Amino acid sequence: TAAYPFTPVRAEFPFLATSGYGPPPAYLDNAATTQKPQPVLDAVLDFYTTANSNIGRGFYDLSRRATARYEEAREVVRRFVNAAHPDEIVFTRGTTDATNLLAETFARRLVGPGDNLVVSGMEHNSNLLPWRRLCERRGADLRIVSATAGTPVRPEDLAAALSRRTRLVAVTHVANVLGTVNPVRDLVRVAHERGVPVVVDGAQAVAHLPVDVRGIGADFYCFSGHKVYGPMGVGVLYGRRDLLADLPPYQVGGGTVKGVSHDSPVAYVPVPARLEAGTPDIAAAVGLAAALSWLDGLDRRAVRAHDADLVRYAVTTLTGVDGVRVVGDPTADPAGIVSIVVPGLHPYDVGGHLDQHGVAVRSGVHCASTFLDELGLLGTVRLSFAVYNTTEEIDRVAAALRTLRAGEWTTRFPDVRFR
Numbered sequence: 001t002a003a004y005p006f007t008p009v010r011a012e013f014p015f016l017a018t019s020g021y022g023p024p025p026a027y028l029d030n031a032a033t034t035q036k037p038q039p040v041l042d043a044v045l046d047f048y049t050t051a052n053s054n055i056g057r058g059f060y061d062l063s064r065r066a067t068a069r070y071e072e073a074r075e076v077v078r079r080f081v082n083a084a085h086p087d088e089i090v091f092t093r094g095t096t097d098a099t100n101l102l103a104e105t106f107a108r109r110l111v112g113p114g115d116n117l118v119v120s121g122m123e124h125n126s127n128l129l130p131w132r133r134l135c136e137r138r139g140a141d142l143r144i145v146s147a148t149a150g151t152p153v154r155p156e157d158l159a160a161a162l163s164r165r166t167r168l169v170a171v172t173h174v175a176n177v178l179g180t181v182n183p184v185r186d187l188v189r190v191a192h193e194r195g196v197p198v199v200v201d202g203a204q205a206v207a208h209l210p211v212d213v214r215g216i217g218a219d220f221y222c223f224s225g226h227k228v229y230g231p232m233g234v235g236v237l238y239g240r241r242d243l244l245a246d247l248p249p250y251q252v253g254g255g256t257v258k259g260v261s262h263d264s265p266v267a268y269v270p271v272p273a274r275l276e277a278g279t280p281d282i283a284a285a286v287g288l289a290a291a292l293s294w295l296d297g298l299d300r301r302a303v304r305a306h307d308a309d310l311v312r313y314a315v316t317t318l319t320g321v322d323g324v325r326v327v328g329d330p331t332a333d334p335a336g337i338v339s340i341v342v343p344g345l346h347p348y349d350v351g352g353h354l355d356q357h358g359v360a361v362r363s364g365v366h367c368a369s370t371f372l373d374e375l376g377l378l379g380t381v382r383l384s385f386a387v388y389n390t391t392e393e394i395d396r397v398a399a400a401l402r403t404l405r406a407g408e409w410t411t412r413f414p415d416v417r418f419r
């Protein structure tokens, strides 16, 4: 059995020791959102307790201090992803907000009738629908690089999908259904050889892999704070400085302008402020910085090893349960996600059953029904791990699944598919 270096880490998460009802669940839905360690909770509370004021506006000390904390948070993010400049970091509401921003500002100007955008077949709706809607509006085509086997997108397959009219590639770093890790550096290289910019969806990557945006070479890289031990309501858009500098505002309003008069054109401020209209979630940005600093304080290689241990343990343990099938091969390059199916049972039934046994997992299509279509599945039951998870929690899943196979449960949703 593996050594789990993160057992002490678990104690830093108050949520895991308490719950509204009964004993705390085995929380295995970390791909949806992670729990927050005490330093993150403290940072948010401290902001509201000692520094709460709006940023970039007031000429008084408190506001200047809040502004400084917000900009310090940006610097922490810059370092975390190894961006070259803090003004390459735009705070958004999350990954979805970042991809929509890019579709509405960057991609919108590039794409016209007869052009195409390329995405992989394993994308989350948040890295699919903004591009699809843009294509529909502009009379462009959305090309899909098939991901049927649940294996990483192959650079040669991406190359084959590109044409002279390809304006953008959008691809996930780690896929949220099967945890597939894509060779993003190679994918970027292939696209760049054809002069095509690349957006990488890092929502499922940042908590598991060290992310180096310059190493990857991505033009844009997006992620959500709440999936990397940070607060909800904040996310990050990294963009190469020269590309961001050119972007028009996404939303317009307070904070985006140098000055406005009714009889002259509006002059906008430079990025990142130009892309951060209105009052941002300042406390969440400060909390995100605390989360990234906290995560950086762990041994990232050990985090990766812990992920791999849990994934291997889950695959071995769960395939030992009669009737359970693991989808794809999550042990090939483990990123903390294992999807299973129990043939003959709807994933919702399995998820509901596990809930009754004190296990929280996501079941269904995981906002990626197009990928589930490619897999030919109604849905999956997804276990997704964080630094605080243990093999004992996986044992609880297996024990609950054994009772399921004993026929304790009946299918309530024969072929219903929701989200």
Ligand code: PMP
Residues within 6 Å of the ligand: 031, 032, 093, 094, 095, 096, 097, 124, 126, 127, 172, 174, 175, 176, 201, 203, 204, 224, 367
């Ligand atoms: N992309 C991927 C791969 C995801 O897993 C998610 C979250 N499930 C998102 C994008 C969207 O993130 P958010 O809901 O935080 O905007």
